[in-house]
Amino acid sequence: FLLRLFPLREHGMNLRAKPLTCQEIEAFKKSKEVMERFIRAYQLMLRFYGIILVNQRTGELERAENWTERFLNLNRFSHNNLRITRILKCLGEMGYEHYQVHLVKFFLTETLVNETLSNVKRSALDYFLFTIRSKQKRRELVHYAWQ
Structure with missing residues (x-):
C-alpha cells in the first residue's frame, strides 16, 4: 500500500507498479483534496513510526507518546528504512x-x-x-550529523 500512498517517478521493488509522470505530479499538486490526503497519509505513517507532525505549515516533528514502543519496531525491522526513504523521496x-x-533531522x-x-x-x-533536494539544506544536515 505504501507504493500507492507515496508514489515515485522511479521503479521500486514492485516492477508492476507504474512510476509517476511529471504531469501526474503537477496534477496532484494542483488538487487541494489530493494534497490534503497526502498529508494525512504522511501523518499516518509518522504515527506508525512514533512521530507526530507538530506544525503542518513548517513540517516540525516531535516524538509521539508511544515513541518507545514504535522505535523498538523501527530498530527491529530494517525494511522500515526503505519505506522511510520512499516517503522522503515522495515528499x-x-x-x-x-x-x-x-x-x-529528526532521524x-x-x-x-x-x-x-x-x-x-x-x-x-x-x-x-x-533525498534532500536542496544542496544547501543537505549540506547543513551533513554538517549537523558530523558535529
Whole structure:
C-alpha cells in the first residue's frame, strides 16, 4: 500500500507498479483534496513510526507518546528504512522539501544525539540525507550529523 500512498517517478521493488509522470505530479499538486490526503497519509505513517507532525505549515516533528514502543519496531525491522526513504523521496516530488528536512533531522537527532535508533543510523546517513533536494539544506544536515 505504501507504493500507492507515496508514489515515485522511479521503479521500486514492485516492477508492476507504474512510476509517476511529471504531469501526474503537477496534477496532484494542483488538487487541494489530493494534497490534503497526502498529508494525512504522511501523518499516518509518522504515527506508525512514533512521530507526530507538530506544525503542518513548517513540517516540525516531535516524538509521539508511544515513541518507545514504535522505535523498538523501527530498530527491529530494517525494511522500515526503505519505506522511510520512499516517503522522503515522495515528499520532495510533491513539493514538501521542507518536510524532508525536518524528517531527516529528526532521524539524525534520534540516531546520533539521543542514540535511540541505532539500527536506523546507517540508512539515515547513507540514504535519508541524500533525498534532500536542496544542496544547501543537505549540506547543513551533513554538517549537523558530523558535529
